[in-house]
Amino acid sequence: MKNDGLAEVMPINYIHQGPTSGKGWLVVINHYEGEPEVWNEYINEEEAIQEAESWNSGMLGDKRNER
Numbered sequence: 001m002k003n004d005g006l007a008e009v010m011p012i013n014y015i016h017q018g019p020t021s022g023k024g025w026l027v028v029i030n031h032y033e034g035e036p037e038v039w040n041e042y043i044n045e046e047e048a049i050q051e052a053e054s055w056n057s058g059m060l061g062d063k064r065n066e067r
Helices: 045-057
Strands: 005-011 025-031 037-042
Touching: 005 045, 025 045, 037 045
Parallel strands: none
Antiparallel strands: 005 025, 025 037
16 A cells, blocks of 8 residues: 545535435545545545545555655
8 A cells, every 4th residue: 555645525416426426435546656545535524524634644655664
């Protein structure tokens, strides 16, 4: 799991279309190279924001071991 991009939070209906649209939040990793990746889905926006902040601060992925 390489920390090679920035995470952002967006509503599920931004990417997914269907019966669950608008019922949660996605954390999406915008990789420096390649396509964005859906990291996880959350019901609670605050939890999604915390996960994105953890990724962006280097607490998740290989970046946490580079000091």
